[in-house]
Amino acid sequence: MEEVYKFLKENPVFYVATMDGDQPRVRPFGVVALFEGKLYLQTGNVKPVYKQMTANPKIELCTTSKDGAKWLRVAATVVHDGRVEARRHMLDENPELRKLYSEEDGVGEVLYLKDATATFYSFTAAPKTVKF
Template sequence: MKEVYQYLKDCGTYYLATIDGDQARVRPFGTIDEFEGKLYIQTGNVKNVFAQMQANPKIEITAMKNDGSWIRVAATAVRDDRVEAREHMLDAYPSLKGLYAADDGNCEVLYLKDATAVFSSFTAEPRTVTF
């Protein structure tokens, strides 16, 4: 899991896919946090992406580095309603504090459960990590 965290952190931007009814939706994300041995993402509960993850928590994340390698992560997004988890995310991303507060009723953090990450490149065999 730490390797997945570091890869996504190094990329800076990754792309999160959700399902909206019968339509896939993909958007750029930039928050990834490790808290209590789990990987977390962050969004606002007024956003469509949050509603989509609540209706169908199966997500995929993908990112690519300049070295030609990429990662795909399939997981279930699980909401964590603890203020400590939100505070940890906001401390990891201080720039978010202008948009969110841990107790604002909008900030949401979700951890990745039953995750499978596949590291790929054009020069090596794919490698799978589960967490």
Template sequence: MERVEKFLKEAGTYYLATVEGDQPRVRPFGTAHIIDGKLYIQTGKSKDVSKQIHKNPKVEVCAFKDGQWLRVAGELVSDDRREIKQAMLDAYPSLQNMYSADDDNTEVLYFKNAVATFSSFTDAPETIKFS
């Protein structure tokens, strides 16, 4: 899981795919942080992406850097604990202009039943599972 977090952070931007009805939706994200042994991301509850995740928690992210890409497929689970929100905001201080651990909008979610696959054009894929 640490390798996955490191890759996502070094890539800077990754793309999160959700489903809205029968339509895939993809958008850029930038948060990835391990807290209490779980890989978390952050968004706002008012955003469509949050509504899509709550309707169907199965998502996939994809990031690319240095000729290698990472896909992480799994389910996202919301964690509404204040200390988890604050830990994410501490890891990403630029978010503190838009979010607060005490607002009703900040949402942190962790991956459950995740499968991460590292791929490139030259090497065989490598898969890592974490719950």
């Protein structure tokens, strides 16, 4: 999981896919955190993406390296973590979020990835899969 986290931090714009009924939706995300051995995402509970993740917690995310030679795909189930400590950790690790959210604003939500399958791809090597 640390390898996935490191790749996402080095390539901070990644795209998260959800389902909105029968329509796939994809949007950019830019923050992740490791907390208590789990990989976390953050969003606002007023956003359609949060409602989509609540209705169907299966997501995929994808990003590429800066040079485009490597890419990562992750399929996982997101699990809501309502603890203040988890939200605080996300905000501490990604302080730019503090312009938008606080630990106790009732809007910022954190979700961790469960049953994740991450696959690293490149043009020069066989795919490498990591499960966490």
